[in-house]
Amino acid sequence: xxxxxxxxxxxxxxxxxAAPVAxxxxxxxxxxxxxxxxxxxxxxxxxxxxxxxxxxLSGSEDLTIEGHVEGKIxxxxxxxxxxxxxRIKAQVFAKAVIVLGEVNGNVTASEKVDIRDGGxxxxxxxxxxxxxxxxxxxxxxxxMQRKGAAASASSSASTASSTSKSTPPSQPxxxxxxxxxxx
Amino acid sequence: MAFSDLFSRRRKDEPDxxxxxxxxxxxSTKVLAKFIASLNGRxxxxxxxxxxxxxxxxxxxxxxxxxxxxxxxxxxxxxxxxKEKTLPxxxxxxxxxxxxxxGSVDGILCWDLFDYLDKHAAAALAKQxxxxxxxxxxxxxxxxxxxxxxxxxxIYTKHVVVDSAHLQYRPYEAARGKQKPFQNRDIQxxxxxxxxxxxxxxxxxxxxxxxxxTGEAGTGA
Numbered sequence: 474x475x476x477x478x479x480x481x482x483x484x485x486x487x488x489x490x491a492a493p494v495a496x497x498x499x500x501x502x503x504x505x506x507x508x509x510x511x512x513x514x515x516x517x518x519x520x521x522x523x524x525x526x527x528x529x530l531s532g533s534e535d536l537t538i539e540g541h542v543e544g545k546i547x548x549x550x551x552x553x554x555x556x557x558x559x560r561i562k563a564q565v566f567a568k569a570v571i572v573l574g575e576v577n578g579n580v581t582a583s584e585k586v587d588i589r590d591g592g593x594x595x596x597x598x599x600x601x602x603x604x605x606x607x608x609x610x611x612x613x614x615x616x617m618q619r620k621g622a623a624a625s626a627s628s629s630a631s632t633a634s635s636t637s638k639s640t641p642p643s644q645p646x647x648x649x650x651x652x653x654x655x656x
Numbered sequence: 657m658a659f660s661d662l663f664s665r666r667r668k669d670e671p672d673x674x675x676x677x678x679x680x681x682x683x684s685t686k687v688l689a690k691f692i693a694s695l696n697g698r699x700x701x702x703x704x705x706x707x708x709x710x711x712x713x714x715x716x717x718x719x720x721x722x723x724x725x726x727x728x729x730x731x732x733x734x735x736x737x738x739k740e741k742t743l744p745x746x747x748x749x750x751x752x753x754x755x756x757x758x759g760s761v762d763g764i765l766c767w768d769l770f771d772y773l774d775k776h777a778a779a780a781l782a783k784q785x786x787x788x789x790x791x792x793x794x795x796x797x798x799x800x801x802x803x804x805x806x807x808x809x810x811i812y813t814k815h816v817v818v819d820s821a822h823l824q825y826r827p828y829e830a831a832r833g834k835q836k837p838f839q840n841r842d843i844q845x846x847x848x849x850x851x852x853x854x855x856x857x858x859x860x861x862x863x864x865x866x867x868x869x870t871g872e873a874g875t876g877a
Binding site: 605613614 | 710711714715718719724726728
């Protein structure tokens with residue numbers, strides 16, 4: 474028990490600047506209000522409530538979003554958590570996605586998409602595993618084809634990144650049949 | 657008959673909105689197994705679920721059957737129409753509701769949604785079911801056969817697949833109760849040219865129906 478506290482202590486010490494973390498998350502287009510994520514724990518990057526990002530967001534570590542993101546999010550090999558305050562209007566590509574807030578757009582994950590109680594997704598999901606909790610909202614389609622999901626999470630993220638500038642965020646990247654409409 | 661039997665039947669007849677998901681009653685189903693069997697042989701079948709989204713159903717149909725599942729929760733449309741007092745416009749709304757192409761869906765889960773619709777809205781929805789189904793596609797529907805009791809409880813049922821022979825019925829709040837039941841003949845006409853291939857009348861007075869679109873059937877739209 475005591476050892477654990479000691480181990481945690483160094484990481485909880487205030488870092489003078491958040492700059493090293495910011496290098497992992499790279500908004501490629503201008504940010505509306507504030508685009509610099511804060512480090513709150515050792516391996517967790519958090520985009521706070523007041524942050525609005527418009528454009529492309531990519532990174533190589535786990536990320537929690539509590540703010541607003543419009544455009545595209547790409548965390549190829551990492552976990553993306555949309556917090557209860559998170560509002561996403563974007564195409565999402567990640568290894569795993571946990572949704573507690575709102576997502577409007579297609580979600581592609583190579584491992585799992587988890588829509589928790591209170592979470593909302595309007596869009597198409599491609600992932601080999603999908604969990605939708607009681608009390609979650611979902612409208613769209615679910616494609617759990619293992620081959621397709623694994624391939625699309627890794628390849629479509631890269632192909633989409635090259636074509637995303639010409640593709641509007643609201644346009645489905647993987648949708649075949651369903652087009653989510655506003656309620 | 658044992659006392660326990662009486663109590664278990666009573667529980668099934670009177671859904672309790674406070675019932676937790678785990679405690680919700682489980683009912684046997686005859687037609688679901690046939691529906692699943694129809695989808696089983698297909699590669700990546702497209703499944704349209706018109707009921708409320710249920711995580712375990714998505715897992716069941718997605719992981720076990722390899723379906724691509726499209727969720728279009730019509731109970732929300734019905735609720736909105738009731739609250740906004742636009743029920744007369746519901747048939748027109750249902751006609752435009754589905755963006756999917758003709759003959760693009762292998763299976764449709766209608767559950768008991770038709771029980772909550774008036775005649776015209778039900779006919780409009782049935783036309784869409786006919787339009788969306790692929791040749792040899794199947795649709796599953798549950799139809800109430802008894803007049804709703806007064807006071808008519810405003811409750812939907814979330815049908816959760818336990819296995820191919822059992823469904824858990826989870827009640828949840830609705831804006832309106834079940835409407836006047838459709839006669840067997842009305843159901844047949846509504847879904848023409850679909851063929852009723854399986855039909856079971858359960859002890860609960862609910863009719864389970866499996867519709868199939870024959871290879872030659874038109875779109876019906």
